[in-house]
Amino acid sequence: MKTPLVTTTELKGLPSPKRGKVRDIYDLGEALLIVATDRISAFDVVLPNAIPEKGRVLTEISKYWFSHTAHIVRNHLISTDPADFPSSCRAHEEVLRGRSMLVRKTKPLPVECIVRGYLTGSGLKEYRAAGSVSGIPLPKGLTEASRLPEPFFTPSTKAEAGLHDVNIDFDAVVKLVGGTVAEQIRTFTLAIYRHACELAEPRGIIIADTKLEFGLLGDEVILIDEVLTPDSSRFWPRKEYREGVAQKSFDKQVVRDYLLGLQWDQKPPAPVLPDDVVKKTSEKYLEVLKLLTE
Numbered sequence: 001m002k003t004p005l006v007t008t009t010e011l012k013g014l015p016s017p018k019r020g021k022v023r024d025i026y027d028l029g030e031a032l033l034i035v036a037t038d039r040i041s042a043f044d045v046v047l048p049n050a051i052p053e054k055g056r057v058l059t060e061i062s063k064y065w066f067s068h069t070a071h072i073v074r075n076h077l078i079s080t081d082p083a084d085f086p087s088s089c090r091a092h093e094e095v096l097r098g099r100s101m102l103v104r105k106t107k108p109l110p111v112e113c114i115v116r117g118y119l120t121g122s123g124l125k126e127y128r129a130a131g132s133v134s135g136i137p138l139p140k141g142l143t144e145a146s147r148l149p150e151p152f153f154t155p156s157t158k159a160e161a162g163l164h165d166v167n168i169d170f171d172a173v174v175k176l177v178g179g180t181v182a183e184q185i186r187t188f189t190l191a192i193y194r195h196a197c198e199l200a201e202p203r204g205i206i207i208a209d210t211k212l213e214f215g216l217l218g219d220e221v222i223l224i225d226e227v228l229t230p231d232s233s234r235f236w237p238r239k240e241y242r243e244g245v246a247q248k249s250f251d252k253q254v255v256r257d258y259l260l261g262l263q264w265d266q267k268p269p270a271p272v273l274p275d276d277v278v279k280k281t282s283e284k285y286l287e288v289l290k291l292l293t294e
Contacts, residue, residue, distance in 0.1 A: 003056045003098045006037050011092045021046050022058070022231065027105075028086055031078060034101045036226075040281070042255050043266040049273040055099035057285040058229045062101070064293055065192075065227035068199060073188045075223040076103040076215065106215025106224055109177050112156040112165055113185050115193040118208040119146045120234065120247070122167075123154070134167050143244045145208070145236075151193050153186045158213075184221045185214050196228050203291045205250065206241055208234035235288050250288035254280045 009017065009024045014033070017024040021041040026033040036055035040047050059080060066077045079085070079102050082093040089096060116123050116133060119142050123133040132138055134154035142148075155173050156165035173182040189212050197207050210233035213225040226232050235250035258277045264270070273281075 003053065004095075005050055005052055006035075006055060006095060006099065007039055007050045008037060009035050009092075009095060011035075011089070011095070013088050013091065022055075028088070028102075030105060031086075032103050032105050033085065033089060033096075034103055035096065036099045036101075040252060040255060042252065042259055042270070045266060045268055045270045047255070047270045047273060049278050051278060051285065052282045054282065054285055057289045058226060058231060059099050059101060060289055061229045061292060062226045065196065066223070069192050069195060069223065069227065072191045072195060073214075073223050074217075074220065075227075076106055076217070078102040078104060103224070104217060104222070106217045106222060108158075108213060108215045108224060109181070109185065109221075110158050111168075111173055111176055111185065111214075112158050113189040113212040113214060114154045114156060114209065115151050115189050115212070116154055116209040117148055117151045117193065117197065118206070118234075118236075119148060120144060120208055123209075135169050145241070145243050145245065145247050147243075151190055153189055155186075181216075181221060188212075188214065188221070188223070192223070192227075200235075200292065201238060204238045205288065205291055206236040206238050206247075208236055208247070210234075230285055230288055250284050250291075252281055252284075254284060 011026065014026045017026050022037060022039050024035045024037060036058045038050035038052060038054045040049065040051045040054060063080050066075045080100065082089060082096045082100065085102050119127055124144055126133055127138055127142060133152060136152055139149065154167065156167045158165065170182065170186065192212060193210060200207050207228065210228050212223065212227065214221050215224040230251040236247040240248055254277055255273065258273065262271060
């Protein structure tokens with residue numbers, strides 16, 4: 001079932017939302033209402049276009065992974081069914097259906113929990129310069145898309161809007177959140193990644209890397225935000241994987257590639273995407289949802 005295109009929300013009767021690059025977040029007291037719009041960002045800039053079905057895909061994929069990782073760590077999801085939402089949300093069911101989550105409110109930890117299973121992106125750039133990823137020495141002879149000897153936890157800071165995250169080592173994580181919590185989030189991140197790979201690869205998806213977020217509910221560390229979506233992960237088609245070359249992907253690489261071909265300084269305002277780029281991007285999001293959940 002297709003959902004209507006939504007670029008922004010302002011739901012009457014609810015507090016004004018806090019807007020992220022993609023999500024509108026409503027504070028309902030003890031819970032949050034997270035609405036995944038169809039906005040898309042690249043290079044930390046929100047683009048003028050919306051991508052049809054994107055918000056629904058992000059919500060469905062996160063719901064899938066929350067369910068399939070709950071045995072590893074508790075998560076913040078209460079429900080994705082508007083019928084379960086507070087009465088103040090009922091008038092907006094048409095907008096909310098398929099693209100919203102009611103979640104427990106937590107204290108988010110100031111760490112992006114990144115795990116890498118393959119060498120690409122900024123990791124490859126560092127490896128070529130220093131033979132390491134996030135300061136972790138790697139064997140010689142690796143190249144674009146090489147599978148790493150084991151998955152590595154490579155955290156970063158959570159940057160404010162408009163700024164880029166900064167890679168940090170584990171000692172810096174300990175200073176930010178304490179030793180016990182740092183150990184927990186590293187253990188959870190690696191366990192979630194390994195389990196996700198076991199589920200995704202038979203379905204034709206290589207998860208090259210992903211970014212997770214955690215929060216504190218009292219003293220308990222729980223998984224929050226989105227989980228293993230095309231916005232937070234690199235998904236590659238397994239049947240087309242070939243070491244040594246840039247991989248095709250199920251994420252928004254189509255958008256990045258188009259923008260990199262322009263003379264754009266990667267600062268607002270962003271250029272408008274052509275219709276064919278919008279269409280291809282929507283198809284990629286829908287394809288990964290189908291592979292994972294059907």
